[in-house]
Amino acid sequence: xxxxxxxxxxxxxxxxxxxxxxxxxxxxxxxxxxxxxxxxxxxxxxxxxxxxxxxxxxxxxxxxxxxxxxxxxxxxxxxxxxxxxxxxxxxxxxxxxxxxxxxxxxxxxxxxxxxxxxxxxxxxxxxxxxxxxxxxxxxxxxxxxxxxxxxxxxxxxxxxxxxxxxxxxxxxxxxxxxxxxxxxxxxxxxxxxxxxxxxxxxxxxxxxxxxxxxxxxxxxxxxxxxxxxxxxxxxxxxxxxxxxxxxxxxxxxxxxxxxxxxxxxxxxxxxxxxxxxxxxxxxxxxxxxxxxxxxxxxxxxxxxxxxxxxxxxxxxxxxxxxxxxxxxxxxxxxxxxxxxxxxxxxxxx
Amino acid sequence: xxxxxxxxxxxxxxxxxxxxxxxxxxxxxxxxxxxxxxxxxxxxxxxxxxxxxxxxxxxxxxxxxxxxxxxxxxxxxxxxxxxxxxxxxxxxxxxxxxxxxxxxxxxxxxxxxxxxxxxxxxxxxxxxxxxxxxxxxxxxxxxxxxxxxxxxxxxxxxxxxxxxxxxxxxxxxxxxxxxxxxxxxxxxxxxxxxxxxxxxxxxxxxxxxxxxxxxxxxxxxxxxxxxxxxxxxxxxxxxxxxxxxxxxxxxxxxxxxxxxxxxxxxxxxxxxxxxxxxxxxxxxxxxxxxxxxxxxx
Numbered sequence: 001x002x003x004x005x006x007x008x009x010x011x012x013x014x015x016x017x018x019x020x021x022x023x024x025x026x027x028x029x030x031x032x033x034x035x036x037x038x039x040x041x042x043x044x045x046x047x048x049x050x051x052x053x054x055x056x057x058x059x060x061x062x063x064x065x066x067x068x069x070x071x072x073x074x075x076x077x078x079x080x081x082x083x084x085x086x087x088x089x090x091x092x093x094x095x096x097x098x099x100x101x102x103x104x105x106x107x108x109x110x111x112x113x114x115x116x117x118x119x120x121x122x123x124x125x126x127x128x129x130x131x132x133x134x135x136x137x138x139x140x141x142x143x144x145x146x147x148x149x150x151x152x153x154x155x156x157x158x159x160x161x162x163x164x165x166x167x168x169x170x171x172x173x174x175x176x177x178x179x180x181x182x183x184x185x186x187x188x189x190x191x192x193x194x195x196x197x198x199x200x201x202x203x204x205x206x207x208x209x210x211x212x213x214x215x216x217x218x219x220x221x222x223x224x225x226x227x228x229x230x231x232x233x234x235x236x237x238x239x240x241x242x243x244x245x246x247x248x249x250x251x252x253x254x255x256x257x258x259x260x261x262x263x264x265x266x267x268x269x270x271x272x273x274x275x276x277x278x279x280x281x282x283x284x285x286x287x288x289x290x291x292x293x294x295x296x297x298x299x300x301x302x303x304x305x306x307x308x309x310x311x312x313x314x315x316x317x318x319x320x321x322x323x324x325x326x327x328x329x330x331x332x333x334x335x336x337x338x339x340x341x342x343x344x345x346x347x348x349x
Numbered sequence: 350x351x352x353x354x355x356x357x358x359x360x361x362x363x364x365x366x367x368x369x370x371x372x373x374x375x376x377x378x379x380x381x382x383x384x385x386x387x388x389x390x391x392x393x394x395x396x397x398x399x400x401x402x403x404x405x406x407x408x409x410x411x412x413x414x415x416x417x418x419x420x421x422x423x424x425x426x427x428x429x430x431x432x433x434x435x436x437x438x439x440x441x442x443x444x445x446x447x448x449x450x451x452x453x454x455x456x457x458x459x460x461x462x463x464x465x466x467x468x469x470x471x472x473x474x475x476x477x478x479x480x481x482x483x484x485x486x487x488x489x490x491x492x493x494x495x496x497x498x499x500x501x502x503x504x505x506x507x508x509x510x511x512x513x514x515x516x517x518x519x520x521x522x523x524x525x526x527x528x529x530x531x532x533x534x535x536x537x538x539x540x541x542x543x544x545x546x547x548x549x550x551x552x553x554x555x556x557x558x559x560x561x562x563x564x565x566x567x568x569x570x571x572x573x574x575x576x577x578x579x580x581x582x583x584x585x586x587x588x589x590x591x592x593x594x595x596x597x598x599x600x601x602x603x604x605x606x607x608x609x610x611x612x613x614x615x616x617x618x619x620x621x622x623x624x625x626x627x628x629x630x631x632x633x634x635x636x637x638x639x640x641x642x643x644x645x646x
Contacts, residue, residue, distance in 0.1 A: 122636070125639060129452055136579075137624040140624045141625045144617075144618070144621030147617065263460070307457045310456060311454050315443060318450060
C-alpha cells in the first residue's frame with residue numbers, strides 16, 4: 001500500500017509550494033485543482049460504474065449558488081444584495097467573510113449530497129444512453145430554471161462577496177489556492193480509500209454486467225446511489241470554491257454550464273483514461289494546459305477547437321493516456337507479461 | 350404564475366392551436382431522429398444544430414431577396430450533402446461503437462456547429478419575414494399567423510412524401526432492411542455503408558426543411574439547437590421507434606404542453622419545463638418498466 005509513498009510526498013510538497021514558485025498562476029492553479037476534483041468524481045460514474053453522466057454539473061452549480069447565497073444571506077438580506085448588482089452598499093468584514101465561506105461550503109457540500117441521494121433512486125434506474133440524456137436534461141433544466149428565479153439574481157447574475165482587505169495583495173490567490181488544494185487532497189484520499197475496498201469491485205461489476213451483479217446478491221442500487229453521493233459531495237465543494245474564485249455567478253454561463261464545465265469533466269476523464277485512479281488527474285492537467293494556451297492565443301475559436309477536440313479524442317483516443325501507457329508498458333501496471341508469448345504475437349502481426 | 354388561461358377560454362383555444370401547429374414541426378424533426386436511431390442506432394445531439402443551420406439557409410435567401418418559402422426546397426438539398434459529409438467524416442467511425450461514444454461525438458459536432466454559425470451569422474436572433482399575414486378566428490379572439498399554417502401543411506406534405514418513399518422505393522426498402530438486421534441485409538447485397546450515409550443525409554434534409562419553416566414562423570439563433578434535439582428525443586421515446594402516428598401525436602402533445610407552460614409559468618421557464626418534462630417522462634418509464642423487471646433499452 002505504501003509503495004508510492006515517495007511519489008505522494010513529492011506531489012504534496014510540490015502542491016504546497018506551487019503558489020510560491022509560480023506566483024503569477026495562482027488562479028490557474030486553483031482552477032486546475034477544481035478541474036481535477038470534477039474529473040476524479042466524474043470518473044466514479046463514468047469510468048468505474050459505467051454510468052456516463054452529463055449531470056454532475058447539477059451538483060457543481062448547486063454548490064456554487066448555495067455557498068454564495070449562504071455567505072451573503074447570513075449577514076445581509078439576499079434579495080437586496082442581488083438587486084443592487086455590482087455596486088454594493090453592504091461590505092463583509094473579514095470575520096464575516098470567512099465565517100460565511102465556512103458555513104457556505106459545508107452547506108454546498110451537504111445539500112447536493114442529499115439531492116443526489118433523493119433523485120438517485122429514480123435517475124440511476126435508467127441505463128446507458130437514457131441515463132446520459134436524462135442527466136443532460138437535468139443539468140440544462142437546472143440552468144434554465146435558476147435563470148428565472150429572482151432572489152438569486154435571475155438573468156443578471158449574482159456577484160459573490162469580494163475578498164476582504166486582509167493579508168496583502170497576494171492573500172486572495174493564496175487563500176483560494178490552498179482551499180482548492182485541500183479539497184483536491186481530501187477528494188483524492190477519499191476516492192483512493194474507497195477504490196481500495198470492495199466498493200470499487202462492486203462498481204466495476206455494475207459496469208461490466210449489472211444484471212449479473214444483481215443476481216449475485218449485490219444491492220446495486222444502494223452502491224450506485226452511494227457513488228453518486230460521493231461525487232455530489234465533492235462537486236458541491238468544488239462549485240462553492242469556484243463561485244468565490246470567479247466572483248460572479250450566472251445561471252447558464254458559470255454555474256450550470258453544460259457546454260463548458262459539464263463537457264470538460266467528461267473530456268478530461270476520457271483524455272486521461274477512464275476507469276483509472278490517475279487518469280483523470282493527468283487528463284485534467286493536460287487538458288487545462290492545452291485549454292489555457294488555446295484560450296489565450298486563439299480567443300474566439302475556443303469552442304471550435306473544443307468541438308474538434310471532443311470528436312478527435314472520442315474517435316481516435318477513447319482509451320486515454322493511461323490506456324495507451326498500459327498497452328505500451330503493461331509491466332508497470334502489474335500485469336505479468338510472458339516475453340516469449342509477446343514476441344510471438346508481434347511476429348504474427 | 351398567471352392563470353389567465355382558465356379565466357379566458359379563448360386563450361386556451363389559442364394555446365391549443367398554436368401548440369398543434371408547432372407540434373407538427375417537432376414531429377417532423379423527431380421523425381428524422383427516429384429514422385437514424387432505428388437504422389444506425391445513433392442518437393444525434395447535433396440534430397437541433399442541423400435544424401438551425403437549415404433555418405439560416407432560408408434566412409439568407411430572404412436577405413438576398415428570394416422569398417424564404419423557397420428555402421423549403423433549397424435547404425433540404427444543401428442539408429442532405431451536409432449530412433452525408435458529417436457521416437463520412439465522423440459518424441461512420443462511431444456507428445458500431447458504444448452508444449455513449451456516438452452521443453459524445455455528436456455533442457462535439459453540436460458545439461462546433463454552434464460556434465461556426467455564431468461566427469458566420471452573428472449572435473442575433475433573426476427571422477425571415479414571409480409576409481403571409483394573419484388569420485383571425487372567433488371574433489378576432491384567436492390570432493393565427495398564416496406562416497404557422499403554411500409550415501404545418503408543408504411539414505405534413507413532406508412527412509407523407511417520405512413515408513411513401515420509404516415504402517415504395519428501392520433505397521427505402523434497403524433502409525428498412527438495414528434497420529431490421531444490418532448483417533443480414535449486408536449478406537443479401539445491400540451496401541449498408543451507402544444506406545447509412547443516405548439515412549443520415551435524409552435526416553439532415555428533414556432537419557433542413559424544419560429549420561427553414563422555423564425561420565419563417567419563429568426565430569432562430571445559433572445557440573438554440575439543443576432544445577430541438579431534446580424535444581425530438583423526447584417525442585421518439587414517448588412514441589417508440591417506428592411508430593409514425595405516435596410520433597405525430599406526441600409531437601402535437603408536446604407543442605400544446607409548451608404553449609401552456611409558456612402561459613402559466615412564464616416564458617422564462619419554457620425551455621426549462623421542456624427539459625424537466627424529459628426527466629419526468631424518463632423517470633416515469635423507468636418505474637413503469639421496473640415493475641415488469643425490465644429496463645429501457
